[in-house]
Amino acid sequence: MFPLEDRWRFFWLIVPLLWCCQRGQSELKVLVRLEDGQITEESLQADSERDCITLEFQKADGTFVTYLADFKQGVKIFRVLILGELERGQNQFQALCFITQLQNNEIIPSESMAKLRQKNPHTIRQAEETKRMETLQMDVSVNFTKALQLSSHVHNICAEAKEAIYTRQDDVRTWLERGIDGSMFEVLPLYSTLPAVPPCKLCPWDWKPCICSYRLGLEWIPCSLKYCKSRESSGRSTSYKCGIRSCQKSYSFHFYVTQKQLCLWDEET
Template sequence: MLPRLKLSTCAKFVTVLVCLLFHLTSTQLIINVKNQGGDVVQENIFANVTDDTVTLEFQRSDGTLVTQVIDFRNEVQVIKALILGEEERGQSQYQVVCFIFHFPKDSFISSDAMSKLRQKNPSAIRLPEQDLARDNYTMDYNVILQHSGVFSPHVADLCAEAKEATYVRHEDLTVWSINQGIPVTTYLKALRKLPKTKQRSVKNEVADSPKNNIESCTGSKKMWLPCNCHLEICIGWYPCSLKYCKGKGQTKNSYVTYRCGIKTCRKCHLFSYYIKEKEQCMWDE
C-alpha cells in the first residue's frame, strides 16, 4: 500500500509537477537589442513546443507594447500593439490593434529549435546580422473575434481588447486556403469588409476616387472623420534561420552537416488600415 501524503505535501508535489511540465513545454529567452535609434530594448521570447508557437514581446521607447505570436501549425503570424494615449492631446486611455497575416514557416526557426537556444552571456547587447526589407500590408477586413479560430486558436485571447481593431488582408486568405485546404468563403464568414482606401494619382493620371473611398490619415486635420491609418512595427532581433556547418565523417573524404548556430534578422512591417476617426491615429502625421 502506498503511504498517504498530507495535503500540504500533495500541494507542493502538484506545484512542482506543474512547473516541471511548463518548463518542458515552454522556455523563455531575454534578449537585449540595440535598435536603430541607439536605444536598448529588452525582448522576451517564449517557445511553446506543445502548441508549436513562438511569442516575442517588447516595449518600444514610446511606450507601445508589441506582442508577436507565430503559429507554425496554421502558418499564421499575429502582431498586437498596445498603444498608449497621448496625454498632451487629452488621450488618457490606450488602444489595442491586432494584425493577422500569413507566415512562411522558413522565415523563423521552429518552436522546437527555439526552445533549445541558450545564452552564454544574457547581458550582452545584440545586433541582428541582416536587416530585411520592409513589408507593406493594406488590411481589407475586420476580424470577428468569436469566429477567429478559423485562422488560429490563439487570436481570440491575444486580441480580446481589439474587438473592433483586428485586421486581415485578402491575399493572405488565398494563401491559407491553398495551404490549409479551407475554402476562402469559410474565412469570409469571420470577417467584415472595410471601406476602400482612396488611391493616389500615378504620374499624370488621376486615379478613380469614388465618394466612399477613404483618405489617408497622414496630414489630415479632420479629427472626427474616418481615414486610413499607418502603423509601422519593427522586430529588432529574432532568429530567422539555422546555420549549418560541415564536419568530417566517419570515413575518409566524407562529410557530415550539423547545426552550428542561428542567423538573426531585423524585420519591419508597415500596416495600413481603416479607422473611424483620425483621433485614433495621432502618430500618423
C-alpha cells in the same frame, strides 16, 4: 491628467502576462537596440508542444509589442498596445492586432527555439541581416468572436483589440480555399475607394475616416538555422545544425480607421 510614469504603471496593470504558449515553454531574454537608440529587452518564448513562438518587448514610449508565430495554423499575429493621448480625448491605451500568413523561413522552428540559451545576457544584440521592409495593406477586418478558426491564440492576444483586428484580402483568399468561414471577414475601404479616403497624416479633421499607417520593427529574431559540415571517418561529408542566424525585420501596416482620432501617431511621421 496622469503623469506619464503613472500612465505606464496603469498600462502594465492591464497588460496580461501573455506568454500564450503555456505548456513546456522555454524563455530567452535578449537585449537589443531599437531604431530610436533606446535599449530594450526582448523576451522570446517557445512551446514545441503547441508549436508556437512568442516575442514581446516594450518601447521607450510605453508601447507594448507582441509577435506570435503559430506554426500549426501557419499564421503570425502582431499585437500593439499604444498609450493613448488623454489630453486629446483618447482612452488610456489603444490596441491593434494584425493577422497574416506565416511564410517559410521567417523564424526558426519552435523546437529549435526552445533549445537556445543565452550565453552573455548583458550583450546588446544586433541582427546579422536586415531584411527588406514589408508593406502590408490590411484591407479586411476580422470578427473577433469567429477568429479562433485562424489561430487558437487570437482570443488571448487580441482580446483588447476586438474592434481593430486586420488582415489582407490575399490572406483571406488562401484561408477560404482551406474552408475557413468567410463570414468573419469584412472588406474595408482603401485609397482606391470612391469617394477617396485620405491618409490620416493628410486628413485635417480628427473625426473623419482615413487610412492609418503603423510601422513596426522587430530588431532581433532568430530567422534561420546555420549548418556546419563535418567529415566522418569514412570520408563522407555530413552537415549538422550549429547555430542560428538573426535578422531585423520591419513592417508598415496600412488600414482603415473610422476617425483620425484613432491614428494620432501618424501626424508625427
